[in-house]
Amino acid sequence: MLGFNRRYVLVPILLAMALLGGTFVIDNAAQSRLAQSTLRVQSLLQRQTLLSKLMQLLVDAENGQRGYLLTGEDSFLEPYREAMVQREATFEALRIAYQQGNPQVLEQLAAIEGLMSDRFSELAIAIKLQQTTSQGAAAEFIRTRVSTRTMVRIRDSVEELRRLEANSVPTMIAAQRSDLLLTRIITAAGVALNILLVLLAGGLISRSISRRVADAQRLLLEKNELETLVAERTADLSALSSHLQQVTEQEKGDLARELHDELGGLLVAAKMDVTWLRRKVGAEDADSRIRWERILGALDSGVDLKRRVVEQLRPTLLDNMGLYSALRWQLQESCGRVGLKCEDAMPEHELPISSAASIAIFRIAQEAMTNIIKHARATEADLSVVVSDEDLTMTIRDNGIGVVHSGARASGSHGLLSMRHRVQALGGTWSMSPGIDGNGTEVQVRVPLSKIQIAPA
Numbered sequence: 001m002l003g004f005n006r007r008y009v010l011v012p013i014l015l016a017m018a019l020l021g022g023t024f025v026i027d028n029a030a031q032s033r034l035a036q037s038t039l040r041v042q043s044l045l046q047r048q049t050l051l052s053k054l055m056q057l058l059v060d061a062e063n064g065q066r067g068y069l070l071t072g073e074d075s076f077l078e079p080y081r082e083a084m085v086q087r088e089a090t091f092e093a094l095r096i097a098y099q100q101g102n103p104q105v106l107e108q109l110a111a112i113e114g115l116m117s118d119r120f121s122e123l124a125i126a127i128k129l130q131q132t133t134s135q136g137a138a139a140e141f142i143r144t145r146v147s148t149r150t151m152v153r154i155r156d157s158v159e160e161l162r163r164l165e166a167n168s169v170p171t172m173i174a175a176q177r178s179d180l181l182l183t184r185i186i187t188a189a190g191v192a193l194n195i196l197l198v199l200l201a202g203g204l205i206s207r208s209i210s211r212r213v214a215d216a217q218r219l220l221l222e223k224n225e226l227e228t229l230v231a232e233r234t235a236d237l238s239a240l241s242s243h244l245q246q247v248t249e250q251e252k253g254d255l256a257r258e259l260h261d262e263l264g265g266l267l268v269a270a271k272m273d274v275t276w277l278r279r280k281v282g283a284e285d286a287d288s289r290i291r292w293e294r295i296l297g298a299l300d301s302g303v304d305l306k307r308r309v310v311e312q313l314r315p316t317l318l319d320n321m322g323l324y325s326a327l328r329w330q331l332q333e334s335c336g337r338v339g340l341k342c343e344d345a346m347p348e349h350e351l352p353i354s355s356a357a358s359i360a361i362f363r364i365a366q367e368a369m370t371n372i373i374k375h376a377r378a379t380e381a382d383l384s385v386v387v388s389d390e391d392l393t394m395t396i397r398d399n400g401i402g403v404v405h406s407g408a409r410a411s412g413s414h415g416l417l418s419m420r421h422r423v424q425a426l427g428g429t430w431s432m433s434p435g436i437d438g439n440g441t442e443v444q445v446r447v448p449l450s451k452i453q454i455a456p457a
Contacts (some may be wrong), residue, residue, distance in 0.1 A: 019087055340373075363422060368443045377398025392447050
């Protein structure tokens with residue numbers, strides 16, 4: 001039944017498409033004929049314009065000649081010279097415009113070109129007589145009426161050419177009107193038939209609306225169920241990630257204590273024994289002294305390495321002096337390593353917060369400083385902590401190239417995801433944006449005190 005309904009709806013749609021295709025083909029042909037008629041009319045107007053320009057050039061040349069013959073001033077010949085220059089270009093344009101004309105028109109155009117050449121020659125003769133003989137000779141040449149007869153023949157030839165052109169105008173106008181009327185009729189018929197077919201298709205399609213609405217409702221219920229399931233899985237993954245972070249920090253703390261207690265004790269004992277052996281043996285030769293110093297230096301390097309590893313795993317300042325001291329040490333250590341100018345602003349008194357919250361806030365600051373060093377290309381950085389009645393706000397700023405150009409906000413940045421997740425696990429908010437003046441980057445962490453503060457005993 002469903003397949004039958006689909007075919008039933010498909011029939012008027014296919015008919016409409018076929019009708020549209022046929023209408024398009026016919027209309028395109030009519031439009032093509034209309035465009036051809038328009039081009040013919042435009043060509044006619046162009047030819048008429050060129051003929052008028054040609055006659056105007058001749059008139060300008062004659063006026064320039066008369067002015068020169070009357071005054072003898074060479075400046076009056078400028079229109080004549082300009083007409084001489086433009087005459088050939090105008091005739092070339094006329095030849096192109098009439099290249100598809102009938103033989104009678106082409107013959108008339110050739111006659112006009114010959115008469116024009118004769119007339120310009122006559123103007124040139126009169127000017128030459130004025131320049132070489134006398135004004136009287138030029139006037140005598142003009143009185144021969146040769147120029148007048150040539151000008152009359154030119155006008156008659158141009159009028160004849162225009163008359164030949166004008167005979168085709170009614171035919172072109174009639175063809176244009178016919179093509180326009182045909183286009184309108186075809187368009188109107190196509191629109192009317194398409195409206196009927198669309199109404200038919202609409203009536204058929206309306207019968208399936210109820211079924212589609214039911215399908216949409218079912219899909220909506222499934223979507224809601226999937227969203228609920230995704231939310232539950234997301235919450236589970238977030239809880240698992242928080243647990244893994246806590247376990248990781250706990251293991252880091254245990255490892256740091258073991259390294260500090262066990263490895264530190266071993267290294268200190270080894271250094272004491274080596275120092276005692278050096279005094280006991282008492283070798284004073286140069287090679288022995290170099291080796292004793294090398295052993296003691298290696299032990300000192302091991303102690304420094306142990307200290308750095310322990311501080312990276314679990315900063316001792318965090319447990320011994322509190323969060324603010326650990327943040328200040330982290331800022332100074334990071335900036336000192338790469339030569340940044342850094343400033344900090346901390347509350348005067350330490351805030352009693354949980355161990356998990358303090359290490360989470362410390363790791364956020366540590367990751368932010370790592371991003372500044374790796375990506376920001378900054379010269380200055382500052383870290384501030386502000387505690388209000390409701391929350392703790394930590395802000396880290398730099399004057400680098402900004403989050404847009406640094407690449408620190410690239411999709412899949414694990415450091416940023418880790419920072420965001422740590423803040424969300426504490427019930428707070430995290431943001432990273434350009435600095436106040438549009439330069440650099442500002443990372444702000446806001447955590448409610450109710451989530452991190454230890455209640456007084």
